[in-house]
Amino acid sequence: xxxxxxxxxxxxxxxxxxxxxxxxxxxxxxxxxxxxxxxxxxxxxxxxxxxxxxxxxxxxxxxxxxxxxxxxxxxxxxxxxxxxxxxxxxxxxxxxxxxxxxxxxxxxxxxxxxxxxxxxxxxxxxxxxxxxxxxxxxxxxxxxxxxxxxxxxxxxxxxxxxxxxxxxxxxxxxxxxxxxxxxxxxxxxxxxxxxxxxxxxxxxxxxxxxxxxxxxxxxxxxxxxxxxxxxxxxxxxxxxxxxxxxxxxxxxxxxx
Amino acid sequence: xxxxxxxxxxxxxxxxxxxxxxxxxxxxxxxxxxxxxxxxxxxxxxxxxxxxxxxxxxxxxxxxxxxxxxxxxxxxxxxxxxxxxxxxxxxxxxxxxxxxxxxxxxxxxxxxxxxxxxxxxxxxxxxxxxxxxxxxxxxxxxxxxxxxxxxxxxxxxxxxxxxxxxxxxxxxxxxxxxxxxxxxxxxxxxxxxxxxxxxxxxxxxxxxxxxxxxxxxxxxxxxxxxxxxxxxxxxxxxxxxxxxxxxxxxxxxxxxxxxxxxxxxxxxxxxxxxxxxxxxxxxxxxxxxxxx
Numbered sequence: 297x298x299x300x301x302x303x304x305x306x307x308x309x310x311x312x313x314x315x316x317x318x319x320x321x322x323x324x325x326x327x328x329x330x331x332x333x334x335x336x337x338x339x340x341x342x343x344x345x346x347x348x349x350x351x352x353x354x355x356x357x358x359x360x361x362x363x364x365x366x367x368x369x370x371x372x373x374x375x376x377x378x379x380x381x382x383x384x385x386x387x388x389x390x391x392x393x394x395x396x397x398x399x400x401x402x403x404x405x406x407x408x409x410x411x412x413x414x415x416x417x418x419x420x421x422x423x424x425x426x427x428x429x430x431x432x433x434x435x436x437x438x439x440x441x442x443x444x445x446x447x448x449x450x451x452x453x454x455x456x457x458x459x460x461x462x463x464x465x466x467x468x469x470x471x472x473x474x475x476x477x478x479x480x481x482x483x484x485x486x487x488x489x490x491x492x493x494x495x496x497x498x499x500x501x502x503x504x505x506x507x508x509x510x511x512x513x514x515x516x517x518x519x520x521x522x523x524x525x526x527x528x529x530x531x532x533x534x535x536x537x538x539x540x541x542x543x544x545x546x547x548x549x550x551x552x
Numbered sequence: 553x554x555x556x557x558x559x560x561x562x563x564x565x566x567x568x569x570x571x572x573x574x575x576x577x578x579x580x581x582x583x584x585x586x587x588x589x590x591x592x593x594x595x596x597x598x599x600x601x602x603x604x605x606x607x608x609x610x611x612x613x614x615x616x617x618x619x620x621x622x623x624x625x626x627x628x629x630x631x632x633x634x635x636x637x638x639x640x641x642x643x644x645x646x647x648x649x650x651x652x653x654x655x656x657x658x659x660x661x662x663x664x665x666x667x668x669x670x671x672x673x674x675x676x677x678x679x680x681x682x683x684x685x686x687x688x689x690x691x692x693x694x695x696x697x698x699x700x701x702x703x704x705x706x707x708x709x710x711x712x713x714x715x716x717x718x719x720x721x722x723x724x725x726x727x728x729x730x731x732x733x734x735x736x737x738x739x740x741x742x743x744x745x746x747x748x749x750x751x752x753x754x755x756x757x758x759x760x761x762x763x764x765x766x767x768x769x770x771x772x773x774x775x776x777x778x779x780x781x782x783x784x785x786x787x788x789x790x791x792x793x794x795x796x797x798x799x800x801x802x803x804x805x806x807x808x809x810x811x812x813x814x815x816x817x818x819x820x821x822x823x824x825x826x827x828x829x830x831x832x833x834x835x836x837x838x839x840x841x842x843x844x
Contacts (some may be wrong), residue, residue, distance in 0.1 A: 299654060310642055380638025383604055384696070388655035389627040551605040 297398065300390075304372075304402035313371045314406065317364035321410050324360070325352040325418035329425070340441055344430035345422020346452040347441060350459065352418045353411070354435060357463055357519060361410060365467045366491045367484075369403045369474035374484025383552055393544045396479070400540050403475060407467035411460045434459075436520065462529075463519040469512055469532050470495070472539035479547045553616060555580045555628075555704045555735030556601070560610035563596055571596050571759045573610065578735040578752075580703065583726060585746045586739040587837055588756030594739040595633075597756065598708045601737070602631045614704050627657070630702030635712035637693020641682030645673060645692050648681055649699060656700035667695040672721060686713035694722060698729065705729060707738040711745065719745065747833040755840050763840050767831065774829035775803040775812065778822040790815055799835060 308314055328351045334340045342348060376382035385395055419427075433443025434452050436459045473494060477487035498513040508514055512535050515528040554577040563571040571593040578584045588594050599605040601612050603619040603626055611618050617625035639648045649664045668677045671691040676684065684692065690713050697705060710726070711719045727749045730736050740746055743753065747767060755763045777783040784803050787796040793807035805812065809826060816823050 303651060307640070310640075379641070380634050381640060383633055384638050384652070385655065386604055387602055387626060387629065387631050387633070388652070389624050389629075389657070390655060391623045549606055552599070 297394065300394070300398040301401050304398045305405065308368065308372060308402050308406060311368060311371045311375060313364065313367040317368060317410055318413050320360065320364065321356065321414040322417040324356055324414060325349065325421040328352055328355060329421040342425050343432040344447075344452070345419065345425040345427045346430070346434050346447075346449070346456060347432065348422035348425060349415055349418030349456050350434040350436050352414050352421075353456075353459060353463060353519065356414055357466070357517070361407070361414075361463070362467060362470050362495070362516070363492065364410060365407050365470050366474040367488050368406050369471040370478050370487035370491065371484045372399055372403055373475060373478035374482070374487060377482045377552075378484070386552060392547050392550075396475075396544050396547050400472065400475060400543070403471040404468055404536070407471060408461075408464040410467075411464050415456070415460055458522060459519040462522060462525060465529055465532055466516055466518050469535035469539060472536045472543065473512075476539045476543040476546070479543045479550060482550075482552070554578060554613075555582075555615055556584075556706075556737060557613040557616075558597075558601065558610065559613070561597070561600055561607050561612055562609035563593075563600060563605065564608045569759055571600070574756075574761045575610075576754055576761060576764065578704070578737050580733045580735050581730050582752065583730045583736045583738070583746070583750045585743065585750040585753045586737065586756060587741070587743055587753055588739075589841055592756040593759040594756055595708055596759075598631075598633060598706055598737075598739060601706050602626075602629060602633055604633065627700070628703045629706065630697035630700065630704070631706045632690075632693045632697045632710055633706075633708050634693075635709045636686045636689040637696065639681040639689065639692060639696075642680060644678050644680055645684070645688075645695075646677045648692070649696055652696045653699055658700045663699060667699050670698075670725065671695040687715055687718045690714055691718060691721070694725070698725075703734060705734050705736045705738075707736070709740060710738055711740070711742065723749070743833045743837055747831075753833060753837070755837055757841050765833070765836065767833065770806065770831050772804055772806055772829050772831045773809050773812070773826060774799075775805060775816075775826050776801065776824040777803065777816055778824065783816060783821050786815060786819060786821070787812060797839070799832075799839075804829060804832075 325348050329348045334342065386392060427449055429446055429448050431443065431446055433439045433441050433447060434455045435441040437455045438444050470491065474487055474491040477490040481487050481490065495513060498511050501507050501511055510531065515532055518524060518528045556578040558574055558576050561571065561574045562569065574597060586594050586597065600607050606620055612620065614625045614628045619625045646664060653664060668674050671694055673688065673691055673695060676688060681689065694710060711722050714722060723745060726736050751768045753765045753767060754761055780798060780801055780803060784796055784798055787793045787803060787805050790811065792811035793805050796803055796805035813823065813826060
C-alpha cells in the first residue's frame with residue numbers, strides 16, 4: 297500500500313496542473329510583495345515579511361488555491377483515463393478501492409504541499425521587509441493587518457502556521473469532490489467543471505439560512521475564523537470522507 | 553477445468569444491448585480467436601472478460617473464479633486491451649514493467665529482463681516509453697501481459713501496429729505459450745494469421761456469438777458434382793456428413809468421402825472431382841457474417 301501511495305504521489309508531480317500550480321503558488325507572494333497598488337486598493341502598507349505570507353494565503357484562497365486543488369484532483373484520474381494507464385492498473389489483481397485510496401491519499405496531501413510552497417515563496421519574498429517584530433498584524437489575528445501593537449515573530453509564525461493548516465483542511469473536501477466527479481465522468485475537464493460548478497451552486501444556497509451552517513462553502517474561509525474550527529473541521533472531514541466513500545462506491549462498479 | 557469460461561455474458565447500455573448471451577470456454581493450452589466485423593462486440597466482450605466492464609447478465613470465470621466478484625481472480629489473467637498498449641510515457645520500459653510486476657506480485661527482478669528479451673525489447677528497455685514506436689509499445693504491452701506467468705491470456709488485436717517481423721514474433725510467442733499450457737483468447741481481423749495455430753474461432757456478429765468453429769483435427773473435402781444443388785441436398789441428408797455447404801460451383805463438406813461418393817453415384821450424380829481441402833476459415837467467416 298505504501299509503495300502504491302508513493303507511486304501515486306510521484307505521478308501527481310508529473311501532472312501539468314500540479315507543476316503549474318506549484319509554480320504559481322511560489323510566485324504569487326513575489327507578485328504581492330512587489331505590487332505597487334496595495335495601499336491604493338487595500339489601504340495596506342507592508343510592514344513585515346510575515347504580512348507577505350498572509351497576503352498570499354488570503355489572495356490564493358479566494359479562488360486560485362481551490363481551483364488548483366480541484367484541477368489536480370480532476371487530472372489525477374482524467375489523465376490516466378486519457379493515456380489508457382487506468383485500464384492497465386485495473387487489470388492487476390488489486391481491489392479498485394485500494395487503487396483509488398492510494399490516489400486519494402496523494403491528493404489529500406497536495407493542498408498542504410501547495411500551501412507549503414506558497415508559505416516558502418512568501419518567506420523568501422518577505423525577506424526584504426524583514427521577519428522580526430513589527431507594529432501591525434498578520435491579517436489573520438486580532439486587529440487584522442493593523443494589529444494591536446508590537447507583534448513578535450513567534451506569534452506571527454504561529455498565526456500563519458495555524459491559518460495555513462486550516463486552509464489545507466478547507467481544501468481537502470474539494471480534492472475529494474473533484475475525485476468523485478473524476479470517477480463519475482472519467483474526464484479532467486468535466487470533473488473540474490462539475491466541481492467548480494458545485495461549489496458555486498453551494499454558495500448560492502446561502503439564501504437558505506437553515507442550510508448555511510452545514511454547507512461546505514460556509515467554511516471555505518475557516519483560516520480566517522479559527523474560532524469556528526470545532527464545527528468547521530468536523531464538517532469538512534465529514535464532507536471529505538463522504539465524497540471519498542461515494543467515489544469508491546462508484547469506482548467499484550464503473551465500466552472502463 | 554476450463555481456464556476461461558463465459559456463461560451467458562451480456563451487456564446493455566440503457567435499452568440497447570451490445571452483447572447478448574455469449575457462452576464459450578477455453579481450455580488450458582487452447583488458442584481461441586474471436587473474429588467479427590467492427591461493432592460486433594469483440595472489444596466489449598474483452599472488457600467484460602478482463603473485468604474492466606461489468607456485465608448486465610451472465611458471468612466470466614477465470615479458473616472457476618468470477619472475475620467481477622473477486623479482484624484476486626485477475627492473478628490468473630494477462631491482458632492487452634488497447635492498441636497500442638498504454639504505459640506511463642515518462643518512465644522507461646523497464647520501470648513501467650517494474651511497476652507492473654509490483655502490482656502483480658512478481659518479486660523476481662530477473663523476470664523483467666526475461667520478458668523484455670523474449671519480446672526483443674532489451675535494447676530500448678532503458679529508454680522512456682514516450683520515445684517508443686507503436687510497435688515497440690505493443691510488444692511492451694505483451695511483455696507486461698506475460699510478466700506474471702498468467703494462466704489465461706486475453707488480447708485485443710495483439711498484432712495491431714506491428715511490422716511483419718513483430719507479427720511473426722507475437723504469433724510465435726502465443727503458440728509457445730499455448731504449448732506451455734496457457735489458455736489464449738485473442739480478437740483479430742487477421743484470420744489467416746491465426747488459423748494455422750488457433751484451435752477454435754468464435755464468430756461474433758450483432759453482439760451475439762454466431763458460430764464457433766473448431767479448427768484442430770478438422771478435415772474438409774471439396775466436391776464438384778452436377779447438379780450441385782441436388783448433390784448438396786443429398787449430402788445434408790447423409791448421416792456420415794457432419795456439415796456441407798456450397799462454395800461457388802463446388803460443395804465443401806466434412807464427413808466420410810467414401811460414403812458420399814457411393815451415395816452420389818447411386819443416385820446418378822455426375823462427380824467431376826473429390827479431394828481433401830484445407831479449411832478456408834476466411835471464406836467460411838465471410839459467408840457466416842454475410843448470412844447473419
